[in-house]
Amino acid sequence: MLSPLDVPSKNNFAIFLDGVIKKFPSKKEIAPALSSISAKIKRGCITGLVGPDGAGKTTLIRIIAGLLTRSEGGLSVEGLDPSIDTDQLRTILGYMPQKFGLYEDLSVIENLILYADLRGVFGNERTTEFEKLLDFTDLKQFTTRPAGKLSGGMKQKLGLACALLGHPKILLLDEPSVGVDPISRRELWKMVNMLISEGITVIWSTSYLDEAEQCGEVLLMNEGKLVYSGTPQALTTKIVGRAMQVQNIQGDHRLVLQRALRAKEVMDGVIQGKNIRLVLREEGTLPNIKLLIAGEHAKLVSVKPRFEDAFIDILGGAPSGDSVLTKVTKPVPSFMQSDAVIEAQALTKMFGTFTATDGISFKVKRGEIFGLLGPNGAGKSTTFKMMCGLLIPTSGNAHVMGIDLQKRARQARQQIGYMAQKFSLYGDLSVQQNLEFFSGIYGLSGKTQHDKISEMIDIFDLQPYLSTTTNELPLGFKQRLALACAIMHEPAVLFLDEPTSGVDPITRREFWTHINGLVGKGVTVMVTTHFMDEAEYCDRVGLVYRGALIATGTPDELKQLATNHQHPEPNIEDAFIFLISKHDEEHQKIDATLNSSTISTSSTKKYSDKKNVFTASTRRLMALCKKEFFQITRDPSSILVAFILPMLMLFIYGFGLNLDSSKIRLGLVMDDMSPEAYRFENAFFDSPFITAIPMKNQADAAKQLTAGNIRGFVMIQSNFSVRLKNPNGIAPVQIITDGSEPNTANFVTNYAMGAWQIWQQQRGVETGNPASDSISIVPRYWFNPAAISRYYLVPGSIAIIMTVIGAILTSLVIAREWEHGTMEALLSTPMTRMELLFSKLIPYYLLGIIAMMVCLVVAVTVLGVPFRGSVFLLFIETSLFLGSALGLGLLLSTVTRNQFNAAQGALNIAFLPAMILSGFVFEITSMPVVIQALTYLIPARYFVSSLQTLFLAGDIGFLLLKDGLFLLISALIFLGLTAKFTRRTLD
């Protein structure tokens, strides 16, 4: 606990962490996710939570937000304990999760309204806040655009705006700058800095170490441990005087770096354009510049230290600059005709009317690293994808090694290695299996394959992990494996898509060491990146903006362009921003005309609400329901499941299926050609249920029966009439059925016997021996006099439809919220568990009721099924059934949190039993006792029974009451379990 000494300073600090530990029971790892984090976070200041992926940043933020409970340790946020005073905490907390927590189907303003309702911002306050936030985020012209259609930078601003509603005192931003270009990043920093002046405490988590320098305070994390806390300046002062640059290098600067890193005086070194940036182990102890062989003009110049240097210092210095890879890689033969290994010729790509890239041309020489930079949506990744053959250009050509990617894609692809940002490895496969797979698809086999794989295992130290599932690998090893997979077939060209984003600086250096080694052997590399560090490694950089290549050159050349009196020493990011704004200025005229037409005159005024008649809780509930409605109506797949599929099923059950076997094809084999036999035959032609087909002979009939063309045949043998004429003779008749369809076989037997009996009676009358029946059966079908199967199939199928809507659709919905990260954003608002539950129940309940009404109307009017009960009772039974189906669906998605599993569960637990065990098609009493007992647990059973009763029999009180009671019980059980499992935290 806190000592009394801390009390006076308490006012300056908003958050206290005291030995916070978090262990995840599910994870096998020995090390906890967070080990004993103690820190104080200043009020009214941006505290950077800095560290590579997997350092525990997100876990810590979630613990502070009360979304995860800590395993041990003390924590106080503005005097509140997040795991106890969760409700109070959420009123002062703004939280932006990693994927921004936006509903992609909802428009900008709808997202804002939703979060305003959830955070209790009403009335005039809302009007002013919306005005301010839209102004602040510059989203005014896009209020009606769906959030999913915004660019990364705009999404991020909207996410921030949503988190800022209701004046939070604490703002938690989880990696707000991931995947966002430098311009948007700068704007975001500007916005957050403005908030600081209002006294908000901000925690900003990031894996970009350069962002740390802009924070007031920094918590530096690595592998679940806090390695530094304090101001960033305090950390970088340790490096002052130790950061140097080797300038005016002659010869290969990559080799110079390699040599520099071998010097014991050098702790760290990276490439910066044509120069090399070194960090010394001790101030003043310089490496011998002659050993670097950097030419006679090379000189060491002292430069400003960076935060990353300090981090490397803490981690114990950079890895060796020598890549084992270079020892085994064969040099890429220099290329015949021209130098250009990669060449883009006027690449244009249109998506509909939108021009993604417009006539982009560039050449990349052998052994060169070429980088593509540009803001989000500028056409950078479109260009990249065209160059590696993932997209076909609308016009223009893409050549790799002189091969046209459009014409001979396969040959070209054999020369290409590709590594995507997320390391596109097969996560479920082991390391060994991934290596085997990727070498295999590039045509390696036998000994070559085996040798290559063991080579890769040696180079990248993968031996201990060979049978590990790739998903469980540490990040650094995943990266190594991804690189190994990309280069096993010895490609001449390597495509890298943000290869080291989020990776710790040590692993990043190791990665670039390998790349540099490959480049030294003549491999050509093309990189696309937001990451300015990666840009520095490039020999040349192309800047893509608004679909065009607006500048190309070496990083130094680009920096040169941006040098002015304001920025005497611009970095590549400054250059990037300078070039883009310069381009904008030059094209301002066009933009101005464009903008004036797109700016809508809409004001935020109309989004204000007049009266505050509802309580905050009702408001929140209504807001959530409304959101759900928007999502249902805007997602084509839910429309498919909710309306199209039900109608299809209703029609199939109503028209397509007929269990009555009305037109059975029956063969007749007449070996007797007498008039008596002919009369017998006629009895079959008269039957409305049978289509009698004369057969040539028994063999023919047997063949037709086997082939399934007839369902049975009646055979009259040649002695039929002789036997019949004989006073004591008995004329034999044989019925043969196709037993492979037992149901139809039964019908055939019954119909044939019926015809036979009629014939027998007629014959009796004619011969004067009427054999009157002593017993006549008078069957009466109640409720369904003509025994039409549609009458009971249609009500039954409505139960199936309700199961699909209630269980399958809902199970997907909450699971999707978990997957998209919106659930996290919702949980950080003052919403209660019941509100969350009801907000899901109400919309889908209404959807079910609407579907029921549609089904009822279609069943009665189009399908002609009678409805004899009262609509009110139908409404009650439907409501109860929907309660249990929705409950089951919600339960599944709450427990699994994964669409795939939730859908599977719904299929096996709700849908299949409803089809088989509900008594809808198959009679329950005929099932074995064990399975019968099981049917009592199936809600659909009661619903099928009450629907059939309501449609055909009417309001039979006792039966409906009994069914209703069972439905109520199951609804209560499922909803109760859902409520129990719905937690307000993420553990």
Place this chain on the structure above:
Amino acid sequence: MFQRILALILKELQAQLRDPDSRRLLIIPVILQLILFPFAATLEVKNNTLAIYNQDIGVHSVELIQRFAQAKAFSHLLILHSVNNVRETIDNQRALLEVSFPSDFSRNIESGKTAELQVIIDGRRSNAAQIAASYLEDIVNTYQQDLQLQTNSPAPISEISVRNWFNPNLEYQWFILPCLIAIITTVGSLVVTAMSVAREREQGTFEQLLVSPLTSGYIMIGKIFPALMVAIVQATIILAASIFVYRVSFQGSILLFYFCMLCYGLALSGIGLFISSISSTQQQAFLGIFGFMMPAVLLSGFIAPIENIPEPLRALTWFNPIRHFVVICKGIYLKGFDMTFIWPDLWPLLAIAMLALFMAYVMFRRFSK
């Protein structure tokens, strides 16, 4: 290129088997349905309740009631004591059928007049009730014949004998099990093809495949092969269970069966790949499979015979691979079909496979552009 396809196939199989979700998905439905279907899915009527309102005091009603009681279809007899009970019994589904013996029932039989036997059938469950009523009719008819033999009424002029080929006792399980092979393998193959592509797309590995020298055709072959494997394995499990556990003997050629299974798997993977080529997420792929499966299973002749489907719809079922395979499967299993019998359903299956694979190929090519 063979090496590359081999690598691709190997990877698909490893991915299917290593991921616990996919593993579960391929096994659980098979076991669940293999246990549930043969017992639960029956159109036979057994162990039902028959309500009897007997106003007759003669011997014939008593004799008939005893015969009803012995029938397999009715394990419970519910004796009613007043007319009012009849309505209430049927309304509340306490009995499937109700039989009323009028007070003059026995008297009429004795005096040679026709005695009426009133049967009330619950029309809400008319399928089961209809079947039960026909059992009832059989019992009454037999009794009638017995009576005729006792009395000196005219001798019967004809006799009828019934033989059920391929399934002498009309066991419903004999019908369900071959159908189950068709239904379960459908789910298996569709999931393997459609869901795995969608998952690769979500995880980004699909792009990795697209930049490799593999063409769309090879990627498709890589996805088809595991689907065929899954279909074969699932079919073998069901086949083994039905032969050794449920004791339904296999009549035809096992080789021919597996050959047809492969053709069917090909058609299914074509459809699965087509669904996957038009859906971008797993959810869409799942709903796509569901949207195809539902009508296809219903209109396959498994639940109701194809000839009962009205015409425009029946013509459409030609494009339903399940319909053809149900016929083939049952034919080989129960009837010992040879090639001549299979061909009328095999060539449509092959045509569907070609069409679906071609469409999927076109969509795949379009997607990779």
